[in-house]
Amino acid sequence: DAGVIQSPRHEVTEMGQEVTLRCKPISGHNSLFWYRQTMMRGLELLIYFNNNVPIDDSGMPEDRFSAKMPNASFSTLKIQPSEPRDSAVYFCASSLEAAGTGELFFGEGSRLTVL
Amino acid sequence: AQSVAQPEDQVNVAEGNPLTVKCTYSVSGNPYLFWYVQYPNRGLQFLLKYITGDNLVKGSYGFEAEFNKSQTSFHLKKPSALVSDSALYFCAVRDPILTGGGNKLTFGTGTQLKVEL
Numbered sequence: 566d567a568g569v570i571q572s573p574r575h576e577v578t579e580m581g582q583e584v585t586l587r588c589k590p591i592s593g594h595n596s597l598f599w600y601r602q603t604m605m606r607g608l609e610l611l612i613y614f615n616n617n618v619p620i621d622d623s624g625m626p627e628d629r630f631s632a633k634m635p636n637a638s639f640s641t642l643k644i645q646p647s648e649p650r651d652s653a654v655y656f657c658a659s660s661l662e663a664a665g666t667g668e669l670f671f672g673e674g675s676r677l678t679v680l
Numbered sequence: 681a682q683s684v685a686q687p688e689d690q691v692n693v694a695e696g697n698p699l700t701v702k703c704t705y706s707v708s709g710n711p712y713l714f715w716y717v718q719y720p721n722r723g724l725q726f727l728l729k730y731i732t733g734d735n736l737v738k739g740s741y742g743f744e745a746e747f748n749k750s751q752t753s754f755h756l757k758k759p760s761a762l763v764s765d766s767a768l769y770f771c772a773v774r775d776p777i778l779t780g781g782g783n784k785l786t787f788g789t790g791t792q793l794k795v796e797l
Binding site for chain 2: 569608610613620621656658666668670671672673674
């Protein structure tokens with residue numbers, strides 16, 4: 566299996582621009598997670614989906630952030646407008662939900678720099 | 681609410697010596713516990729998990745962890761450290777009592793392991 570695929574791997578943009586991060590989960594997995602990692606705040610869960618339905622978005626920082634999962638094989642995380650404090654590594658992970666015992670499989674991350 | 685604590689930001693150990701990376705947890709029921717490792721510029725990789733059964737869990741790369749319910753701990757161990765074990769290690773917990781489905785994990789802040797020659 567190819568694993569979780571994220572794109573782009575690196576993104577440099579200017580403040581105010583729209584950023585879209587993409588994720589393709591492992592085929593057959595039914596849970597998908599978006600995490601953000603920074604030195605200051607560590608690893609934060611932003612949102613997660615179960616069977617394409619958002620279950621918990623309490624970690625989404627503010628209305629500038631939105632996430633969608635239109636089908637089982639694709640998800641996006643959008644930031645509009647972007648700000649310098651959004652600079653971080655954004656990880657997507659997927660899992661096969663099995664009463665909560667399944668481990669998460671992470672992508673390689675998208676490193677975002679907002680100037 | 682579920683939470684984990686990793687009290688050490690960094691652990692230094694000499695190659696060949698045993699290593700321990702500490703983790704304590706807080707959940708309302710019986711926990712599901714996980715360890716992940718992150719190498720530089722990579723995503724997290726699963727090492728091992730405790731769901732039920734034997735308190736000593738064996739995982740990838742020679743790592744093991746011991747579940748201790750009375751101390752609410754799940755320390756990661758390895759009998760003989762390698763330089764290549766140097767990485768960032770995360771403990772994570774899921775409280776199966778939580779409703780809503782899914783597989784939400786709460787991660788600790790991470791412990792940087794440095795193994796030196």
